[in-house]
Amino acid sequence: MDETDILSRIHALVDEEHKLREGTEHTEDQRARMSQIEADLDQCWDLLRQRRAKRQYDENPDEAEVRPESTVENYLQ
Numbered sequence: 757m758d759e760t761d762i763l764s765r766i767h768a769l770v771d772e773e774h775k776l777r778e779g780t781e782h783t784e785d786q787r788a789r790m791s792q793i794e795a796d797l798d799q800c801w802d803l804l805r806q807r808r809a810k811r812q813y814d815e816n817p818d819e820a821e822v823r824p825e826s827t828v829e830n831y832l833q
Contacts (some may be wrong), residue, residue: 759807762804769797776789776793799822799828802828803821803822806820806821
């Protein structure tokens with residue numbers, strides 16, 4: 757997955773999240789989906805940062821890998 761693909765995925769997830777959050781009352785399925793979207797976004801942003809860091813330090817960005825949700829969800833902002 758290259759940066760264009762990652763950014764496209766991020767935009768699609770953000771669009772979906774915005775649509776889900778438009779309503780005032782959410783079903784349990786919608787809340788679960790929003791939670792999953794947040795985790796997916798964290799993984800996408802992490803992968804994008806990895807790729808950019810590897811490129812910056814003359815490493816192969818294609819060696820960046822999606823890290824587990826449990827890893828990226830525990831990063832400090």
